Amino acid sequence: MGRGPRCGSKPPLGCISVPRVLYRTTDIDVLFVNWRDVSHPEGGGSERYVQRIAEGLAAAGLRVTLFCAEHGRAPREETVNGVRIVRRGGRLSIYPRAMAFVRRHKPRLVVDVQNGIPFCSTLVTRSPVTTVVFHVHKEQWPIVFGRIGGRIGWWLESVVAPKVYRRVPYVTISDATGREMAGLGIAPERITLVPVGTEPIVDVPTPRSESPRLITLGRLVPHKQVEHSLKILARLSDRWPDLTLAVVGEGWWEDTLRAQAERLGVADRVEFLGFLDETGKHEQLAAAWVFVCPSIKEGWGMVVIEAGGHGVPTVGYHSSGGLQESVVDGVSGLLVDDLDQMTDAVARLLDDTDARRAMGEAAVRHAATFEWSASVREFAGVLARSVRESPRPGVREGAAELVARLEGIQHSTGDPAREPAARLEASVTGNAPFREPASSGLP
CATH class of the missing domain: 3.40.50.2000 (Glycogen Phosphorylase B;)
Structure with missing residues (x-):
């Protein structure tokens, strides 16, 4: 009673020496896993949200990678405004490929973007995971996949996912979605609203149409x-x-x-x-x-x-x-x-x-009331909390410096010379070097 497992030449997972192996620093501070990215032909508002948040964290000096499905409009790997983008797999094969990528690269933090089907990153990593849900897909499943396929999809989203992510924090972008998530049994205190920012409005000379x-x-x-x-x-x-x-x-x-x-x-x-x-x-x-x-x-x-x-x-x-x-x-x-x-x-x-x-x-x-800089700060705060509240001491002890950097973003003072969010705003408005990826322009 009260004694931990005995450590031998091949220590079990509970041994103190293991965290130094499992939680070693890798070349990825924050890994986003998402079905698509903004350059994907079917990419839209949710993909832009992920990209902007990732850019804000990268602007702070964090090493950020986005893993998503590949397609014919972008290379398999590239770096966009400080965010390394790795594209592998297709519509469904992206899920096992993403799990393999997480397991192999051991990122310090994982952001699991759930577009209906969960990536289940928690099953292959002991690093802190944060889940992003843009909306609940209950009405969409039968329309897209038919009656039987829709039931399977809804079961994955409403039954499997809440169990897989039962100990991780959630981020959503609207109170309406937060209420629906709570209806799936997700504790409201684990759900944080991080609003969408405003994309730079492109100034075009096009006049309003004379006819309706x-x-x-x-x-x-x-x-x-x-x-x-x-x-x-x-x-x-x-x-x-x-x-x-x-x-x-x-x-x-x-x-x-x-x-x-x-x-x-x-x-x-x-x-x-x-x-x-x-x-x-x-x-x-x-x-x-x-x-x-x-x-x-x-x-x-x-x-x-x-x-x-x-x-x-x-x-x-x-x-x-x-x-x-x-x-x-x-x-x-x-x-x-x-x-x-x-x-x-x-x-x-x-x-x-x-x-x-x-x-x-x-x-x-x-x-004009929505700012990406504010969204980045709030998102960084959720990531910092995911580390602080991790049940694994090895994670908390090994990520003190990362938490400090995330909290620095969260509580940034607004100094343009030092605030990463300010550099983000400069990048998306064209006042800083930025290779804008192809965008579908879709919501």
């Missing part, structure tokens, strides 16, 4: 419900015969959407613009009158803020979750409950120029 114009941005997949935007266009065609819709994004659902536009008789007034770079995306936003966001679920809705930066109000669904925070209902946009209400809300904004402009001006002010 709607815009929808997103991956062309079923759960984004772009069909609703097409139906709104069709329903309002008699009242506004010159109304057009820009659809920005690409995905495997595009052929179905094009066929839908033909059936509705609006194909000649829908522009499927596909993948656009940042300038092209902002040109389309600047020209639009209303941003229509009919997605079933959004973790937050980063593109809502980008649209707001151009004075474009958003119409979306209450039930999407995150839009309840990125849209100030009745002020910077309108949130509704179904397609009929969405159609009426869009019609109201098209018809009432004063209301549309007032909401657009409010959207500009709202967009």
